[in-house]
């Protein structure tokens with residue numbers, strides 16, 4: 001009887017150890033990037049392939065944004081923003097090309113279009 005309890009308890013113990021080990025295998029490791037599409041690295045060459053309003057990527061402050069679906073909603077004339085497709089547009093975004101920064105609302109909107117990290 002005691003022997004059965006002992007065997008059951010030991011089996012339970014190792015089952016729990018195994019469960020922890022398996023769960024840690026797919027958990028993100030501390031100190032490592034989380035990976036996945038959000039953290040893909042985008043080069044200047046790849047960025048430059050998206051230089052039209054139909055496929056418009058911009059690098060802004062070290063991150064890359066896919067702005068094709070946003071362009072029609074931007075409040076300025078299209079010719080103000082469209083020339084920045086396919087380029088590092090940090091300066092243009094930070095100044096609106098008029099020495100005025102975008103609002104916090106614009107910053108929050110921008111974050112929704114992030115597709116990766118810029119590696120010039």
Ligand code: HEM
Pocket residue numbers: 058067070074075076080081084089092093096097100101102103104105106107109110113
């Ligand atoms: C990178 C090139 C860009 C340029 C040159 C540019 C320029 C401008 C200009 C001239 C205006 C209208 C005038 C003004 O409000 O002062 C404006 C307003 C605005 N832009 Fe842009 N823009 C750019 C990119 C973006 C992006 C990527 C977003 C967001 C995804 C954005 C969001 C907004 C918003 C929300 C406004 C309304 C005013 C504000 O919230 O600051 N813009 N932008």
